[in-house]
Amino acid sequence: MIALVDCNSFYASCEQVFRPDLWNKPVVVLSNNDGCIIAANKQAKALTHIPLYEPVFKIKKVLGENGITCFSSNYTLYGDMSQRVINILRTFSPLVEVYSIDESFLDLSGVCHTTSYTDYGQEIKNTVFKHTGLPVGVGIAPTKVLAKLANRIAKKKTSETDQVYVIDSEEKRIEALKSTAIKDVWGIGRKHAKRLNAVGVVTAYHFTQLPLHWVRKQMTVVGERLWNELQGDPCIDFMTEPKPKKNIGTAKSFGKRLENISLIEEACSYYIAEVAEVLRSQKSCATYVQVFLHTNYHSKTDKQYSNSITSTLAIPTNNTFILITEAKKALHAIYKPGFRYKKVGVCLSGIVPEQYVQGNLFESQNRYNDARLVDTIDRLNSKFGKSKVMSGSIGTRIKEWELIKEERSARYTTQWHEILTIKT
DNA sequence: TCTGGGGTCCTAGGACCC
């Protein structure tokens, strides 16, 4: 049996943990640049129909009128809280697959000797809440897709399930399938849902009644796996070791529109430094550096321009300085003056393990292999804080382009000087 | 005025090899 443990309204809940005054109050969390809503807790969802991903400026009034508290996103806090939850889950099963920042699968085979699955799920839920203050839901079933389904039922029918639901019989499986709309099945997106509705498939149960060859033909092997998983046959691998990333990218909107290349160049260098650090942390090197740049798609008055370019390195590397040089060259190749730019992005790909980097007869290996400088920078930054030591290309004008986070909460759990103060 | 960011997997088709 597999359990799926998922935190309720994760970002909003993280914020509430440290704000007892907001317990049981409506809370939403905004995207980078405070652009749109990416998380809303139960109270906020109940109050008004706040659509996720709706631009904030369109519903600012609704938020104010309903006394909804807004937070800018605080990924440092969410990342740390997530790690705490994962550490707790590891005490409940030796095999944990961290699926996302707020969801993990637990392999429960051979784990529940003395208790029922329901009791075990309750124990997981209660322990996570006691140790972190975060509410979670638990779904338990023979396959991942069914565990997802069970988790959904646990959260929807809280009064009956108390946030834990187990699919452990044929009757319960059929019942779960019949009560779940096909569009809500994990792996069925908007497109497939539409096509399935068109042929009369409305629930997950209908889907399992389709002939497998039809599913295979219309939805490839992905659909076939889903079909089998819903029947109770596990086909999706359990991954306890995270696979090294194949692409590492970052792209963030500027706090304001930029026209001049010099600030864009500094932002681009900063992003490269960020992704290069991730690359080194997984002990890989990248072969390609992609840079892209665009204006504000939504603007009706601005002249529009976007472009992207990928450059190939002579030798794959994870050296920040080489990557920055390459990215700056690429940026100059696509930059055109006279536009109001909104975003620059970088993406590293062609990722290979550090120890298998292919050399090049015509390039000096030393320049690429000398890791002493970047290693030292990584060590300094991990000891003294992010971006304490940076490449000169990044400059000192970060405030002029970085994204806006007006309502960011404190980094309660990772910065000594932002730790929660309690007055008694 | 203001509209997020970071990923994965699969397939078809082109280009190439012997």
Next chain:
DNA sequence: TCTGGGGTCCTAGGACCC
């Protein structure tokens, strides 16, 4: 009239996830 058979690698595009 009739033109083989067995492969690999790469890329773009589509679909999905949180």
